[in-house]
Structures are given as C-alpha cells and as structure tokens.
Amino acid sequence: MVESTCGRIFLKRMTFFLNLTSLFFSLSFYLVVIALEEKVIVSKLGDNATLSCIYRGRELYLKNLRVYWQIADDQEECSVVHALISGQDNESEQCIHFKNRTQLFWDRLENGDFSLLLLNVSQSDKHIYKCVVMQKTEYTKMVHQAEVVLSLAASYSQPILSGPIRNSDSTGEEVTFSCRSGNGYPEPNVYWINKTDNSHLRPSELKITPHDDGTYSVFSTLKVKATSNMQIECSVENKILQENLSANYTQQKQNNGSSIESHKNLEKNGRGAQAAGIISVVILIGLLAVLTCWLWRRRSSKLVSYTGNEALYLPDQM
Numbered sequence: 001m002v003e004s005t006c007g008r009i010f011l012k013r014m015t016f017f018l019n020l021t022s023l024f025f026s027l028s029f030y031l032v033v034i035a036l037e038e039k040v041i042v043s044k045l046g047d048n049a050t051l052s053c054i055y056r057g058r059e060l061y062l063k064n065l066r067v068y069w070q071i072a073d074d075q076e077e078c079s080v081v082h083a084l085i086s087g088q089d090n091e092s093e094q095c096i097h098f099k100n101r102t103q104l105f106w107d108r109l110e111n112g113d114f115s116l117l118l119l120n121v122s123q124s125d126k127h128i129y130k131c132v133v134m135q136k137t138e139y140t141k142m143v144h145q146a147e148v149v150l151s152l153a154a155s156y157s158q159p160i161l162s163g164p165i166r167n168s169d170s171t172g173e174e175v176t177f178s179c180r181s182g183n184g185y186p187e188p189n190v191y192w193i194n195k196t197d198n199s200h201l202r203p204s205e206l207k208i209t210p211h212d213d214g215t216y217s218v219f220s221t222l223k224v225k226a227t228s229n230m231q232i233e234c235s236v237e238n239k240i241l242q243e244n245l246s247a248n249y250t251q252q253k254q255n256n257g258s259s260i261e262s263h264k265n266l267e268k269n270g271r272g273a274q275a276a277g278i279i280s281v282v283i284l285i286g287l288l289a290v291l292t293c294w295l296w297r298r299r300s301s302k303l304v305s306y307t308g309n310e311a312l313y314l315p316d317q318m
Helices: 002-037 262-317
Strands: 039-044 049-051 065-071 080-085 102-104 116-118 128-136 140-153 160-162 174-184 189-194 199-201 205-210 216-225 230-238 243-253 259-261
Touching: 039 049, 049 140, 080 102, 080 116, 160 230, 160 243, 174 189, 174 230, 174 243, 189 216, 216 230
Parallel strands: 039 140
Antiparallel strands: 049 116, 065 080, 065 128, 102 116, 128 140, 160 174, 174 216, 189 199, 189 230, 205 216, 230 243, 243 259
C-alpha cells in the first residue's frame, strides 16, 4: 500500500515536471518567434502607417480566429488598438485614441496577412505594437504573434542661411552666420562646413526648441574670421529619414578689391534683366504708337488737300 502511494506521488511529480518543461520550451519558442518577427516601421507625422503581421502557417478560417493588436510598451488601462473576433471587427474594447483610425486589409486576411493600417499618425502613436492571432478549435490557442516598433519622423524645412553684409574689405575680421530650420522630428544634427576644404566648423550657438505638436525647430550661429573667398554651408540632418538639407553662402572678392555676395548678385542681375525687358517692351509700344499717329496725320492732310482742290475745281467747270 505504501509502495503504491509512493508510486502515484512519483508519477504525479514526473508528470508535473514534464508539463513544466514542455511549457518552458513552448514559451522559449514563442519568444524566439517574437524576436524574429519584430520589425521597425518609420512613418512621417500625418501619414498612414502599415503595421505588418503575416502568418505563413497552415490555412486559417476567419470564423475561428481572434486577432488582437495591442500596445506592448505602455501599462495604460486601455491597450487594445484593434480587435477581430470570429471574422468581425470588435470595437467594444478599442481605445478611444484609435477610434476610426485603424483597419485591417480584408482581402488579405484569409491569406494570413493580419497587418493593420493606422491612419493619420500622430506623436502619441509612438509605441511598440503586438499582433496576437488565436485560433479556436477544441480549445483556443495562439498560432502567431509579432511585434512592430513604430518610429515617427518629420522632414525639416529647407534651412535659411544668413551671412554678413560686407560693403568693404573686412578680411580677418570676425563675422557671424546664422542658420534656421523647423517643423521636423526627431531632434536634428546641425553641421557647419567650410566648402573651400570641406572641413567641419564648430558652431558658436545651437538652440533646439520643441513645439506643442511634437516637432522641433533649430537655430544655430557660426563665428569665423572673414576671408576673401568664403564658402560656408549649413546642413540639417534627420537621421531617421536619412535626409540632409543644406544651404550655402558664397562670397568672392572682385579684382578691383570690392566684395560681393554672389547669391545676392544673382538676384539683382535677374531683377535688372527683367526690368530691362519691361522697359524695352514699353519703348517698342511707344514707337509703334508714334508711327501710327504720324501715318494717320499724313493721310488726313492728304485727304484735306484733295478735297480742297476738288472744291476749287467745280466752279470752273460750271
């Protein structure tokens, strides 16, 4: 009797140990799947983002499925982004923030594509999202899960570079350049470059200002010794979007010793050419008007002369 009882206890403990071992390996398997399925998506603010979740296993039936998209990196009370239960969208537990902003691709569901379209991405959508696919047969079991990291970005505006106004030769004097850009995300990198030798220059000031919509603006200044041929570039880099926007300043010294700003001269020359064209057209119209008036007067004088001669001729005929 004692041996029988000990045997049953031993079998129960072995069974428990085997079940625990099986559970451990199952969890390890799912953790590996999550690591393999984790993706990083970059979206611009205001754009739509597709969060990928694709199951490549055996055929699934929508009526037997439950698909949950959840926020995985935040312990808020509401974490449900989107839910599909028995082939139908279920909005009862969906977070208010995601109402009318999420949708699945219905023509792809039966092929195992449970990707989620997130509309009008905002700053508060920056999260790690988890996709969980569960199938109900005899019992409900998880058949697939994936994680998507949503990173946000916004392009910076074209930098505006302002340089010193030099009316005389100030070579050797300290001059100041300023560069500004805005409406970007995340915080940018700003580079000052001496284009004559492509060397990087240390900025005198760098100020990055956050805004209520989550974007940033940047203002930077550079102080350098003036040279007769300055070529300065300000570059604003957005690492996530791999964008580099730049503005250039070029100042050359003329042979007569006076300095000019090439970018301003181009603008002045363009305006001068435009003004010259307008003046030429006005002069041409004036000449045509004078010529027309002269021809009309000449014709009128001949007509008057002819009429007068005819009048003098009529009495003689009588």
